[in-house]
Amino acid sequence: MRAAVSPDTRLPIYLQLKDAFAAKIQQGVWSHRDPVPSENKLAEAHKVAVGTVRKAMEGLVAEGLLERRQGKGTFVRRPDFGSALFRFFRLAGADGEVLRPTARILKRRIVPADQVSARALAVAPGTPLICLFRARCVDGRPILVEDIAIEASRFAPLAELPTDQFGDLLYPLYDEVCGELVVRATETIRFDAASPRVAKALELTAGTALAVIERVAYGPDGRPLERRRSYGPADRFSYTIELR
Amino acid sequence: MRAAVSPDTRLPIYLQLKDAFAAKIQQGVWSHRDPVPSENKLAEAHKVAVGTVRKAMEGLVAEGLLERRQGKGTFVRRPDFGSALFRFFRLAGADGEVLRPTARILKRRIVPADQVSARALAVAPGTPLICLFRARCVDGRPILVEDIAIEASRFAPLAELPTDQFGDLLYPLYDEVCGELVVRATETIRFDAASPRVAKALELTAGTALAVIERVAYGPDGRPLERRRSYGPADRFSYTIELR
């Protein structure tokens, strides 16, 4: 979120602290299993008052990077976008149970980035990308298909890994196999008619109305890691937001 | 958001304060043009420390009810949903200028609430509702049409007011003419094919893909005030969200 390149004196201390803490989280110095150092320890270590540490923490909590539990400690919150996409689509079982969609890689190619992908991923046009075509299924029926593009050099292991070993969730894979952590994403929703390729994968007829969700996922340093276009039938789409 | 019916002792002071302040905003005691009382004044008035007032304020700022400006004061932020709908639709002028859509009431009826409307508005089925059919236009061309339902008893003046005097924005009208203030809303997006009635009003052919945005707007006491269904052409629809 924050650039955090400059040492940033002249910024308030609590903001400097916040950046410092954010960096620790990004670099994995603060893991998500055990608590981060206590407010007292941090205050002492940085030679500031506890209240200042607290204020820095509060910012990170508000941004969703940290989570506080009274009596226990403060923990790194690891975001889980794995199932986030399915907010958009009604796929509750008949009795309202939570359905765990499975994933299958239909195709994997390595291609040079075109103009659009290059800009989305902030790389030079022509940079080699790993492009995945993936289906998300419930009860064996495809609900969603996705075009995924990641930079080949950052995700080299995924160019070789057998596609049937990718598992259902990509972001944990990115983390474990490539050391790339997704902390943030933007999504844009629009509507379109199904192309023959997508229609076939979704077992629909071409021209059917689709919801298209275009996501760009960012790493802790703010650089885009992945571009993903998800296609699903428009009549299953439903999304609620809250305005103030 | 908060129920705030109970006097709520045993809650932390700063939360009680927050509720108290929220009530002041809702009731219009704190207007949106001049600043609310300063932290010092409020602390003195409520016999608490300034820091406690501050913390209460911070909550309201986070919720978007207040806005602080250093050196000047703290102000009530009046939400403006008037143009919010148009976040969803690309209607930038060729040169990126901001377009001010106009509104025209096409039809007004008073009908008893059906099951769905009744539940959305939290009234008994059969309660008289004012139903408006409205078009939003840019350059004289309809971009959006809306079905609007409000409780006739709460909005009685609008049953009589000539429809050409409604103006372009409804919420200010609700406030000024009926004393009903919208502070919050939820919107649900889905996709559908155009019915003949809507298609005609939008000057499209029936069956065209539409984006349907269903909004329920709430007053300060948390009661639903308005139910609104907006229809626009799907190919102009585009919406971006941020995930964390």
Added chain:
DNA sequence: ATCATTTACTTCTGTATAGAAGTGGAGATT
């Protein structure tokens, strides 16, 4: 008259302190 300074307000930052409240383990009691 115009410009600079002071003054009086506001919110913002930072420190220090005290005790409440939740959590979990060590040790005593039953």
Added chain:
DNA sequence: AATCTCCACTTCTATACAGAAGTAAATGAT
């Protein structure tokens, strides 16, 4: 062995105070 109490730790609430920094108007000098 099971339960209870106490203790050491955590975050949370609340207070008090000092000075920084932004804003705007009154005041004074040129």
